[in-house]
Amino acid sequence: MTVATTYGPTMPTYNGRPDFALAEALSKVPAQMQDKTRKTAKDFEAMFLNTMFSQMTSGLKGEGPFGDTVGTGVWRSMLTEQHSQMVAKAGGVGIATDVYRSLILQQAARS
Numbered sequence: 001m002t003v004a005t006t007y008g009p010t011m012p013t014y015n016g017r018p019d020f021a022l023a024e025a026l027s028k029v030p031a032q033m034q035d036k037t038r039k040t041a042k043d044f045e046a047m048f049l050n051t052m053f054s055q056m057t058s059g060l061k062g063e064g065p066f067g068d069t070v071g072t073g074v075w076r077s078m079l080t081e082q083h084s085q086m087v088a089k090a091g092g093v094g095i096a097t098d099v100y101r102s103l104i105l106q107q108a109a110r111s
Contacts, residue, residue: 014101022101025108033107041100045092049084 012019012026026034057076088096 019101022104025104028108028111029104034104037103037107038096038100041096041103042088042092044099045096046085046088048095049087049092050081053080053084 012022014022029037054077057080060076087093
């Protein structure tokens with residue numbers, strides 16, 4: 001997340017404060033790698049949410065048009081996967097932001 005501040009037009013923030021460590025790390029990591037890292041972080045959050053949603057729905061028994069059949073489990077797994085991807089794409093629960101920050105800091109330390 002970035003905000004315009006007196007520190008610059010796109011100073012990243014962390015817990016509502018300017019994140020100087022991330023700003024410095026971003027200057028060392030190429031833009032293409034930043035984009036790839038951002039996608040990886042969002043994919044990780046979607047995978048985590050999928051696991052969480054799957055556990056939340058594992059005890060549900062089907063009623064209605066799908067009943068309690070083998071197909072219900074397959075349908076529910078595809079539905080939870082789509083829900084998790086949509087939640088992650090819409091901003092998620094904050095996991096991707098922290099994963100992205102950690103990965104960028106690690107990449108900058110290697111360079």
